[in-house]
Amino acid sequence: MNVLDRVALSTPEERALRAVVLVTPLVFLALIPVGGGVFHPVFSAVAVGLAVFVALLPEGNAALGLVLYLGVLWMLSAPEPLGGWTLVATVDVYLLHLACTLLSYGPPGHRPDATLLALWSRRSVLCLGAAVLVWLVARTVDFLDLPPSGTVVGLALVVLLGWVAVLTVRLARDGAGDAD
């Protein structure tokens, strides 16, 4: 089934989710100048192109590329790392991720049921609550103006690389099992 057929067979709910996938990167791009950052027309055009591609194929791995691209664009453009707009951008990226997630639950014509939406409402509260918590901690650390600590950074890196290793092993094992 080609991409246009998939879009044509979509339910109104799926079309709304595709619209969310298309709109959230645009909002993200608008947040950069609003938050005092620099607007890059070329980088923004690439982001829009990626957003269109992801809106057409939300269940693929293109959305990962879009999320990473937006993150790097934010890093390069945003002048105030821990301003209020960071939280808005976080909610925006999460909505993009959530819309892609809900679209990947079934083939075109699939209607997300009420239980699924309720489940994801709870999870969204948890995910965004954790983001707010991290933001508050980062603001507190920034406010206290603690001196940079190589140990803390090293520890954080070890934890993160451990998590990456666990994840890679899991995904690689699942991929191998699937190939069998």
Add this chain to the structure above:
Amino acid sequence: MLRGATWHATPVLVRAGLGSATLSVIAVVLARPDLLVLATPLLVHAVGAVVRRPGRTPSATVRLGHPYVREGDGTLVRVTVDGAEDIEHAALALVPHRHVVARPASGVIGASWWDRAPRRVLELPVASLRWGRRRIGDGLVAGTSGWGGYAWGPVPVFPQDLTVLPQPGVFDSRTASPHPIGLVGQHPARRRGDGSEFESIRPFQPGDRLRRVQWRVSLRTGNLHVTSTVAEEDASVLLLVDSGVEVGRSEGVRGRASTLDVAVRASAAVAEHYLIRGDRVGLRVLGSTHHNAVHTAAGRRHLRRVLDTLARVVPGENRDLDLDRMRFQVSAGSIVLVFSPMLSQVSVVATTTLAARGLDVVVVDCLPDDIDVAGDDERAALAWRMRLLEREVLLTRLRRTGIPVVAWRGPGTLDEVLRRLGRRGARTTAGHR
């Protein structure tokens, strides 16, 4: 793409895991806490998905709610998934088939659950809009674990047989059968007997029942008179369905009908009418249908047999059919109803052969008025007009040889014809006397 019946990581988990990990590492290395904030929701999602990593592999089976339905009536495609403790959401997508509709129309449903039960059931209502044997319920089923991290399938589910019985058209006939030949029934016979239909008032004979004494006439004449009635017998009807030619496009029970649709639905209606009244009905299908004959019998179970055979009718001529050796196994006195558009040689020969044997044969013309064969093609339209003229000539010839031809129009279609056949039979009998 089919991924097999094992659990595998979804792009959702890849995105949440690798996206959060990459952004977090950049955040730590470049001391950008805002990237860590951006990555946190994805990180929580990835952790949740990995924690809910499924273990047991489920299996799916499909069943239909009913093996038999009437056309237009619904049933359920029920997919049972066993070993479904780790499934939080399951989706079913059925392969679309002609004349089969589902609710929702896309044939795709999904369901989610809060609890972790070992068995999940997905039910999709479907209906067949046309009679016949259908294989439905084939499609794909897939499951997703908690947090959408892992997916099972999509795995194929295999089709099930569904027999769609024809929806009998509305039919009623108030006219009795011209030649009832059975023992008990509802049709007034030509002989006297224990019925309810008045025949005459005649002098009392030994053996007459006292309750039949007609006291007024007896007192007036001075001799005992009794009311005599005619016996009531059942009729024998042979339905001959011509499936050799199908003209027109069938749009299901709510749309336009093809000639075969009309023939099957009309014969089902007539069979139901006579069998419910206690008459005996037989069926013969003229065409390539494999199971093409039902012996003459009575009863509601026999009605199911007739409808089941009608549901198996497929269009197409039987080229091995030898008309000279064709045996209809029809007893004398039976009425033969030929449901045909009279466009095939076989049906014409069968009709004239049966009429030549002295049977009462009625042709029920199954060509709908609104049939559109040619579309916008002028040459095809011209050819179809010529074919219709040939058919008209043929029907006129049949009428001239004494075979009545009536167009199917539901209730009362056969009333006038049966009345005429009854009168003709009575004249013939009187002539013999």
